[in-house]
Amino acid sequence: MSYPGGPDGPSVAGPEVTGPYVTGPAAIGQSDGPPVTGPHLIREVHPGLAGAVGSLWLAVTRAGGAIGFTRDAPEPAVRAAAEVAVGDVRAGFEHLLALGSGQAVVGTVSVVPGPSRVSAHRGTVVRLMVHPDLHGRGWGGRLLDAVVAHSRSLGLEQLLLSARSGTPLPAYYAARGWTEVGRWPGAVRVGPGDDRDEVWFQLRI
Numbered sequence: 534m535s536y537p538g539g540p541d542g543p544s545v546a547g548p549e550v551t552g553p554y555v556t557g558p559a560a561i562g563q564s565d566g567p568p569v570t571g572p573h574l575i576r577e578v579h580p581g582l583a584g585a586v587g588s589l590w591l592a593v594t595r596a597g598g599a600i601g602f603t604r605d606a607p608e609p610a611v612r613a614a615a616e617v618a619v620g621d622v623r624a625g626f627e628h629l630l631a632l633g634s635g636q637a638v639v640g641t642v643s644v645v646p647g648p649s650r651v652s653a654h655r656g657t658v659v660r661l662m663v664h665p666d667l668h669g670r671g672w673g674g675r676l677l678d679a680v681v682a683h684s685r686s687l688g689l690e691q692l693l694l695s696a697r698s699g700t701p702l703p704a705y706y707a708a709r710g711w712t713e714v715g716r717w718p719g720a721v722r723v724g725p726g727d728d729r730d731e732v733w734f735q736l737r738i
């Protein structure tokens with residue numbers, strides 16, 4: 534993935550795409566649109582990255598995705614969260630893998646290695662998301678495989694992620710070899726009277 538001033542390292546898989554990033558609506562998944570490439574490891578943060586990730590996160594949220602928000606979340610809140618996440622990538626706390634399509638970011642997943650000596654052998658996988666127009670084509674699986682491979686290359690020995698109950702996500706991870714190791718009942722309030730469990734999944738890698 535070769536964005537100007539952006540991720541120029543070798544991709545985990547796939548050819549390169551070019552920037553700058555698109556932060557507004559883009560033709561995603563069109564048969565005549567730019568091909569999807571990646572997952573690419575983001576080694577350097579381009580100034581447009583937070584906007585592009587924010588656009589993806591917003592599209593995923595509006596489609597009912599379960600990443601920190603509910604469908605009706607205010608756009609500025611989602612974009613602010615993307616800024617924080619990309620700040621963590623810039624600071625080196627978080628390793629981001631992305632899918633590109635032309636100048637848009639159409640999929641992401643990150644791993645956050647444990648920050649202390651006692652947690653340095655483990656990582657937390659966050660923000661697995663694929664643009665809604667591209668669901669069901671294997672991109673989520675490729676991102677998940679890539680983040681596992683990258684985590685292994687970092688020397689991590691186990692991964693944790695959390696998923697919202699009442700969605701297809703727990704089954705999605707279980708089907709891909711992750712083991713449910715616990716849950717926090719009612720930890721996620723998606724609406725009045727609609728509390729969901731946060732389900733924790735572990736993968737030894």
Ligand SMILES: CC(C)(COP(=O)(O)OP(=O)(O)OC[C@H]1O[C@@H](n2cnc3c(N)ncnc32)[C@H](O)[C@@H]1OP(=O)(O)O)[C@@H](O)C(=O)NCCC(=O)NCCS
Nearest residue numbers: 598599661662663668669670671672673674695696701702
């Ligand atoms: C979860 C997600 C990343 C999967 O990506 P994807 O590219 O559609 O997944 P794949 O094509 O690799 O796999 C398709 C599988 O996902 C399931 N799936 C399709 N849409 C889904 C959705 N909206 N949510 C969860 N699972 C979904 C399909 O049933 C299929 O399952 P199977 O392979 O076990 O039969 C994607 O659905 C997504 O971005 N969801 C919204 C964001 C989100 O909630 N992320 C999870 C945070 S824990």
